[in-house]
Amino acid sequence: MKREIIVAREAGFCAGVRRAVQLANDSLEKESGKKLFSLGPLIHNPSVIEELEAKGMSVLGPAAEEKELSGLPSNARLLIRAHGVTREQYDLLQKNGIDILDGTCPHVIAIRKIIERAASEGEPVVILGDKGHAEVTGLLSFAKDGTVVSSVEEAAALKFEKPFTVVCQSTLDSATFEAVKNEILKRFPFAKIRNTRCQATEKRQTEALALCGVCDAMIVIGGLGSANSNRLAEICKSSGKETFFVTDPKNWEPDDLRPYSKIGVTAGASTPQSDIDLILGKLRALV
Template identity: 40%
Template sequence: MEVVLAKNAGFCMGVRRAVDTTLGMVQKGETTIATFGPLIHNPQVLKLLEEQGVRILTEIPSQASGAIIIRAHGIPPEQKKKLEATGARVEDATCPRVLKVQAIIARYKKEGFATVIIGDRDHAEVEGLMGYAGNNGQVVNSEADVAALQLDGPYIIVSQTTQDERLFERLKEAILQKYPQGEVFNTICDSTHKRQEEVRQLCQEVEALVVVGGKTSANTKRLGEIAESLGCPVFMVESEQDLDSQMLEHYGRVGVTAGASTPNWVISRIVEVLENITAKTP
């Protein structure tokens, strides 16, 4: 089988920074390390960190020692204050692109602006952004959400950094049509944009697409949705064990892309297995 690997598959800058920060602390010999929530949305990386002694906190303790790392998606400011009050050293591994969105929301909130976030309401990043927006924040992810949107006064529009570019544009225009004069900030990160556009291009060149990433990864799921919308057969996998060889052998040329939290070693294994599948000629 011929395999075409996307150039932008795998770790984005923010994820690499968060993982490097955590592993760097392990290598320095720090013995009590925890992350508040999963550091990133990838099971293989989380297992690796667990094997290195890094724990995942699901709640904020009243007291703690050692270091607590804020995950790449960021958290609400009130939660950060509570973490700092535990007595542990707080290491902020929030993606710089997410920090930028947080700063925009905080700045405009002080000036009396409401915030509309185009994103997935239950995603960790969006929950963190809503913490900065406060009571004047609203999340939209569909035309129905825009129809239900209620605004009174000045507002800004921002995006979850891993949002689908074309969905953002569509919903942004619908919001502006309903409530003109909104300030728009396209905060989709460059890595996300390149990844999505590459999927659109790949779908024109291959017979099927394998998307590698954690089941809880929103940006991985979005890559699959884009391919499906273009009529390209899609296989969503977390590891080589998830590959369906019997289905894949019907394709002679297959593309491979991966979410922003997928490590290179996982992608390499997928590519190796695919290259060893003998395509059945019709």
């Protein structure tokens, strides 16, 4: 069967992830006197982490505590991943005099600034996103009075009598954002709602949906722990298109794609080009 494969233009590493990986590589390759640690897995991709570990980076738990941090060697340098960290973690790192390499994505920093401004004005903050996700946990720590909501149902249970600020996780999908925004505005016309989805997310999700409209099946490549990859897969599935979420490109076999003649391929923001190429090679070899 003649098979057409369409790859999304916006697939794979976003600017924030690229920057964090570049910071790691620069430190590992150019600063031999330093021992690099990342606070949590730098990105949600095992093969990239393995490569960085082979060059000398060590990965600490995302919630490394004082005991662990104060036990780091004197030449330690600690890389903060694109999700950022909590205010308490920043304070702890500074208190322990740790050399920090801050890979927090500039977009996450911009959301944090909105929250800090609201906090300084005594306003509560609602963060729309996944409870427990590192970006959300980090952002929440900068609010004085913060709440996380993940759904319209949770938004319907909010209680406010004065203005409050609403932001969202950078990787949220637009349908959830709009639905929760409408629910909040219906009950609280005084809410100050900021759409803080990042452009990388916006472009990947919009393009994935467009591909769903013209393809017979979709492949989404990304790590299991990657929020934005999971959302891409959910968006494709909810369009009704047969969707294959590939989390382990090396061991993935394309046999189930055999019946499809037009296949769309996209990838989350933490998926390296090498994983995309691997999948494309397997698809093209499919007879």
